[in-house]
Amino acid sequence: TKHFPVRRTVGDLVSRRRRTVHAVDDVSLRLRRGSVTALVGESGSGKSTVARLLSQLYPLTEGEIRLGGTPVKAGRGRSFRAYVKQVQLIFQDPFASLNPVHTVRYHLTRSLKIHGKQATEAEACELLERVQLLPPLQYLDKFPHELSGGQRQRVAIARALGADPKVLLADEPVSMLDVSIRLGVLNLLRDLKERLHLAILYITHDIASARYFADTTLVMYAGRIVEGGDSETVTQQPAHPYTQLLIASAPDPDRLADEEAQEETGSGEPPSLISPPGGCRFHPRCPKAMERCRTELPPRFELDDGQWAACWLYEDRPVTTAVPGAPV
Numbered sequence: 001t002k003h004f005p006v007r008r009t010v011g012d013l014v015s016r017r018r019r020t021v022h023a024v025d026d027v028s029l030r031l032r033r034g035s036v037t038a039l040v041g042e043s044g045s046g047k048s049t050v051a052r053l054l055s056q057l058y059p060l061t062e063g064e065i066r067l068g069g070t071p072v073k074a075g076r077g078r079s080f081r082a083y084v085k086q087v088q089l090i091f092q093d094p095f096a097s098l099n100p101v102h103t104v105r106y107h108l109t110r111s112l113k114i115h116g117k118q119a120t121e122a123e124a125c126e127l128l129e130r131v132q133l134l135p136p137l138q139y140l141d142k143f144p145h146e147l148s149g150g151q152r153q154r155v156a157i158a159r160a161l162g163a164d165p166k167v168l169l170a171d172e173p174v175s176m177l178d179v180s181i182r183l184g185v186l187n188l189l190r191d192l193k194e195r196l197h198l199a200i201l202y203i204t205h206d207i208a209s210a211r212y213f214a215d216t217t218l219v220m221y222a223g224r225i226v227e228g229g230d231s232e233t234v235t236q237q238p239a240h241p242y243t244q245l246l247i248a249s250a251p252d253p254d255r256l257a258d259e260e261a262q263e264e265t266g267s268g269e270p271p272s273l274i275s276p277p278g279g280c281r282f283h284p285r286c287p288k289a290m291e292r293c294r295t296e297l298p299p300r301f302e303l304d305d306g307q308w309a310a311c312w313l314y315e316d317r318p319v320t321t322a323v324p325g326a327p328v
């Protein structure tokens with residue numbers, strides 16, 4: 001659009017040392033158009049908070065968000081309105097995000113109208129075609145309860161596309177759907193990423209699905225990002241002991257995870273974010289913890305091929321300060 005010089009980098013989040021609740025601490029990440037970045041972690045790791053900060057549902061207390069390199073000022077002005085339109089959030093539960101008393105037509109035309117587009121039947125049908133609900137006329141006058149979970153999530157995605165977004169923030173978009181249809185929805189998102197050149201942040205507790213679906217994977221523990229790199233490397237050769245634990249406790253890496261219960265990973269619970277452990281936050285659960293891990297926070301050490309890990313096991317490697325996420 002006119003307001004933003006669109007570079008390859010479309011969203012940066014920098015949030016340092018929130019003093020009130022340490023839901024997210026010193027998190028920086030970069031998303032890139034045409035690329036899926038997975039943010040993986042247990043429930044309570046702060047990953048949904050990152051999505052809410054990025055979508056401006058929660059205010060940033062420190063740090064900044066940039067779109068295409070331009071800082072976004074919260075709450076006012078053209079740049080904020082443009083940001084809110086271009087960065088769309090997809091929720092876990094499509095039933096909750098659609099209004100039960102309104103039809104698909106209503107949801108889609110309302111989205112088109114809000115975003116200053118022609119709210120016609122033809123435009124609404126085009127949105128349905130984009131999410132492969134075919135033929136579109138068969139879905140237009142249905143109510144949410146007349147659709148399957150997968151169809152509802154597709155309608156929620158279609159509604160988000162009504163804004164012509166550059167960025168989709170998808171918070172556990174398939175974890176409430178039947179296992180049999182998860183792949184279809186992820187494949188749709190991947191297809192949209194390619195065709196519409198979207199930047200997608202895929203938030204999940206399921207590292208197996210990140211390997212399948214995401215280009216880049218970031219692993220979050222207790223409000224901090226502890227490992228990152230391309231998805232293949234991070235899932236095949238996890239460097240951080242926490243990532244290793246996540247992968248070891250994923251029941252079957254070739255299948256999309258089944259139960260919500262898998263959010264609970266073995267060997268202890270994630271720590272409270274109100275008073276997280278000092279040093280490396282993973283040290284109480286880490287099988288490889290050393291003395292210094294209790295007191296000294298590890299920086300991010302650079303491994304090979306763009307992989308990095310915030311762990312003292314790699315202290316012989318150079319420290320990196322590059323913003324984690326999709327490579328520029």
Ligand code: SF4
Binds near residue numbers: 241298
């Ligand atoms: Fe384990 Fe220490 Fe590495 Fe933390 S820094 S993951 S405690 S070895």
Ligand code: MG
Binds near residue numbers: 043044047048
């Ligand atoms: Mg969550």
